[in-house]
Amino acid sequence: EERSGIPDESEIRERYNAQDLSEYFESPDGQVIAVKVYPIFKPADAVRTRELMGVIDAEIAKTIAAQSQDKLTVTIEGDYSQLTAAVDQIRTDLSWATGVALLMIVVLLTAFFRRFRAVLLVLFPLLIGLAFTVGFARLSIGYLNLITAFIFAILVGLGIDFAVHAASRVDEEIEGGYGLEDSLRRAFSGLGRAMLAAALTTMATFAALMIFDFRGFSQFGLLAAAGVALCLAAVYLVLPPAAKLLHRGSERPAQTRAALESVPWRPARWPWFVLGGFFALAALVSTQLPDLQFEADMRKLRSRGSAQSSALRKKYRSEAETRNVSPALIITDGIEDTEKVHRHLEDNLEQYEVVTDVVSLATFVPEGQKEKLALIAETKRRLDAKYGLLEGEERADADRLKAYLTPSAFGYDDLPEWVRSKFTDNEGNLGRYVLLYVSGSKSTADHVLKIQRAIGTVEVDGKLHHSTASWMILGDAYTIVRDEGPLAVLLASIVVLFLLILDLRSARWVIIAYVPLGLGFALFLGLLAWFEIPLNLFNIVVLPTILGIGVDTSIHLVHRLRDGEPVSRVFRKT
Numbered sequence: 001e002e003r004s005g006i007p008d009e010s011e012i013r014e015r016y017n018a019q020d021l022s023e024y025f026e027s028p029d030g031q032v033i034a035v036k037v038y039p040i041f042k043p044a045d046a047v048r049t050r051e052l053m054g055v056i057d058a059e060i061a062k063t064i065a066a067q068s069q070d071k072l073t074v075t076i077e078g079d080y081s082q083l084t085a086a087v088d089q090i091r092t093d094l095s096w097a098t099g100v101a102l103l104m105i106v107v108l109l110t111a112f113f114r115r116f117r118a119v120l121l122v123l124f125p126l127l128i129g130l131a132f133t134v135g136f137a138r139l140s141i142g143y144l145n146l147i148t149a150f151i152f153a154i155l156v157g158l159g160i161d162f163a164v165h166a167a168s169r170v171d172e173e174i175e176g177g178y179g180l181e182d183s184l185r186r187a188f189s190g191l192g193r194a195m196l197a198a199a200l201t202t203m204a205t206f207a208a209l210m211i212f213d214f215r216g217f218s219q220f221g222l223l224a225a226a227g228v229a230l231c232l233a234a235v236y237l238v239l240p241p242a243a244k245l246l247h248r249g250s251e252r253p254a255q256t257r258a259a260l261e262s263v264p265w266r267p268a269r270w271p272w273f274v275l276g277g278f279f280a281l282a283a284l285v286s287t288q289l290p291d292l293q294f295e296a297d298m299r300k301l302r303s304r305g306s307a308q309s310s311a312l313r314k315k316y317r318s319e320a321e322t323r324n325v326s327p328a329l330i331i332t333d334g335i336e337d338t339e340k341v342h343r344h345l346e347d348n349l350e351q352y353e354v355v356t357d358v359v360s361l362a363t364f365v366p367e368g369q370k371e372k373l374a375l376i377a378e379t380k381r382r383l384d385a386k387y388g389l390l391e392g393e394e395r396a397d398a399d400r401l402k403a404y405l406t407p408s409a410f411g412y413d414d415l416p417e418w419v420r421s422k423f424t425d426n427e428g429n430l431g432r433y434v435l436l437y438v439s440g441s442k443s444t445a446d447h448v449l450k451i452q453r454a455i456g457t458v459e460v461d462g463k464l465h466h467s468t469a470s471w472m473i474l475g476d477a478y479t480i481v482r483d484e485g486p487l488a489v490l491l492a493s494i495v496v497l498f499l500l501i502l503d504l505r506s507a508r509w510v511i512i513a514y515v516p517l518g519l520g521f522a523l524f525l526g527l528l529a530w531f532e533i534p535l536n537l538f539n540i541v542v543l544p545t546i547l548g549i550g551v552d553t554s555i556h557l558v559h560r561l562r563d564g565e566p567v568s569r570v571f572r573k574t
Contacts, residue, residue, distance in 0.1 A: 025316075032316045040426065043079035043470065046087050053084040075312045079326060079470055090146060097153040105160060113167070117246045122163040125238040129159045129231030136226045147216035147538065151223050158202065158224075159231030161552060162195055165574075166239055172573055180247050184240050194559040197503040198552040199232045204499060205492040205548030209541065212488065214480045217541055224545070281523065290529075326442060327359070327435040328455060328469040335412055335431040338362060342434050344460045354438045354454045361412055361423045361431035369409045380405040442471035445478035477537055485540050492544035493518075496551055503555070509562055513554040520550055 025034035037056070041048050053076070060074050109119045130152060137144065137151075144151075169191055173183035206228065209221025332338040342362040349355060366372065383398060383405070390398050412420075412431060423431050436455055440447045452475050458465045496517070500510045524546065528535070535543075553574075560570045 027315060032312060034316055039080060043083050046083060049080050050084050050087065053081060073312060077313055086146065090149060094149055094153060097150075098156060101153055101156040105156065109164070112164075113171070118167060118171070121239065121242055121246055122160060122167050124242050125163045125234040126156065126160045126231065128238050129227070129234035130155060132230035132234060133223065133227040136230065137223050140222065140226070141219055145216055145219065147541070148220045148223050151220060151227060154224065155227045155231065158228060158549065159234075162199070162232050162235040163239060165191055165195065165556060166235055167243075168573070170243060180243065184243060188236070188240070190563075191556075193503065194556045195232060195235075197499065197559075198555045199228055200503075201496045201499050201551050201555070202228050202545075202548035204495040205545050208488050208492040208495060208544045211491065212480060212484050214477050214484075216477075217481070220541060279519065284526075287526070326469060326471055327437045328451070328467040328472070330434040330436065330458065330465050330467045332432050332434065332465065334429075335361060338431050338434055339365075339367075340460050341458065341465055343367060345434070345436070345458065352436075352454050352458075354440065354451050355436050356439050357437040358434065359437065360434040361415070361419075362434075364415055364419050365410070365412055373407065373409060376405055376407060436467060442469075443474070445474050448472060448475035449479065451475075481537055481540055485535075485543065488544040489547070492547045496547050500551070500555075504558065504562070506562075509558050513551065513558045516554055517547065517551045521547060 025036065026032060039049075039052060043049050056076065060076075064072050064074065106119060106123070109122055110116070113119060113122075133152070133155060137148070141148075166187060169187035170180075170183050173186045174180065176183075178186060203225040206221045206224035209224075210218045212218045212221075330341055332341055338360050339362045342358055342360045345352060345355065345358045349358075380402070383401065387395075387398060420430060423433070425432060438451050438455070440451070442448060442451075448471060452472060455467050456472075458467065497510070497514060500513055504510050504513065527533075556574050557570060560574060561567065
């Protein structure tokens with residue numbers, strides 16, 4: 001007796017979340033429309049991705065130029081555009097960082113040596129060492145990644161230390177009245193053990209990064225350790241002959257060694273006050289260590305886009321397409337397997353709370369068709385039996401309903417080609433995957449780990465199915481770095497201590513060299529926590545390496561002090 005409520009198209013689309021079946025992805029007011037592109041290669045292929053984005057940018061520019069009246073605003077999003085933008089930004093930033101580092105070094109060297117030839121003498125071995133490192137990277141790994149690309153900006157500062165010590169020591173010997181050849185011989189023989197020990201400690205802490213399963217860090221450690229060794233080798237190979245070529249006699253008035261050492265040194269109590277104050281300061285800031293944070297939100301590390309592009313994305317996400325981009329993927333053995341996984345997930349959505357939608361070829365083929373056809377046939381029989389009693393609007397509704405009461409069963413092979421093509425892989429296999437749309441941000445490691453715990457493994461009829469997605473790498477990398485980072489720091493500290501023992505062979509001198517390193521490292525971590533500077537996937541690489549870098553000065557000072565040189569001279573000249 002109730003009128004039949006035949007739903008219209010919009011109601012059907014809303015009931016079955018079928019908005020994606022529209023011809024266009026657009027907002028209700030028609031102001032935002034999206035075009036989706038499905039490349040045939042992975043976004044990790046940065047070279048091809050960059051070429052693709054270049055083609056798309058050219059097409060967009062051509063389209064905008066053809067718009068004579070309407071103003072058209074375009075933005076691009078997705079893994080491909082984000083990777084290209086990140087690589088371009090890092091290339092630009094690295095060029096600037098390396099250039100600025102070289103400029104600052106030239107300024108500092110000029111201020112210290114006060115003559116241009118000395119600056120050239122120091123820079124030449126550095127550039128040779130960097131060139132050697134490029135060759136090593138090409139032969140050993142064959143490519144740079146987003147982390148190892150930073151190695152050259154870092155090596156500019158690290159690799160030049162050896163040349164600075166060598167050139168400064170040569171100057172010192174010349175000031176002492178020795179000729180160039182004698183000065184070179186005395187400088188390099190006097191520095192040899194300290195330079196080697198400094199290089200080994202730095203190399204060892206970089207090598208400690210090689211324990212990471214995360215290849216970004218392990219490859220960074222390999223290249224950095226090799227780069228330090230090659231920069232040291234370049235100093236020994238290049239600086240002496242370069243000094244001979246650039247030398248034009250003593251450029252500074254010769255002073256006797258006695259005059260240089262004439263500054264009196266009087267033992268005093270102040271060293272104890274300095275040490276006590278330093279220990280107290282380190283203890284104070286170390287109380288902040290429990291507050292040291294590890295940043296899990298990768299969005300805070302990205303460069304900011306324009307406000308216009310952000311507003312466009314926000315409107316599209318809220319009005320045109322509510323599904324989150326980049327779904328997780330479960331690969332199956334075939335259509336039957338796909339249907340089992342799909343139905344299991346749909347029937348148990350409360351168990352997989354992060355899943356908002358499940359899409360596969362099974363989405364387009366309803367289950368229980370035989371039972372549904374029987375119900376529809378019974379509905380038609382009853383309607384036909386009462387049809388003669390209906391009049392007016394009720395009869396019109398019955399006529400509309402009749403059009404839906406003679407369906408036939410259909411299977412996967414009967415689906416339209418545009419549906420089948422979206423679920424056919426590159427090898428021509430149909431329906432071998434299930435897409436899982438999940439809620440929340442994929443840029444936050446904590447949430448990615450939550451998603452992995454929920455859908456990382458799905459068991460259906462005793463068979464395990466594993467999901468995957470490009471953004472799941474963030475959760476894996478975060479876990480590896482968080483768990484293995486402290487181990488790398490511990491290993492680096494032990495290696496540095498072991499190398500100091502091998503080099504100095506005296507508990508007294510080892511303590512003198514190692515204690516400042518430990519205090520400085522504690523201060524460093526405490527200040528990070530104090531100023532709320534979080535560690536993240538990129539800057540955590542500093543922690544183990546700073547131990548090898550930070551001990552270098554102690555090594556040079558201790559070697560000269562142990563050789564009996566006056567304290568005042570050592571701290572003034574080293």
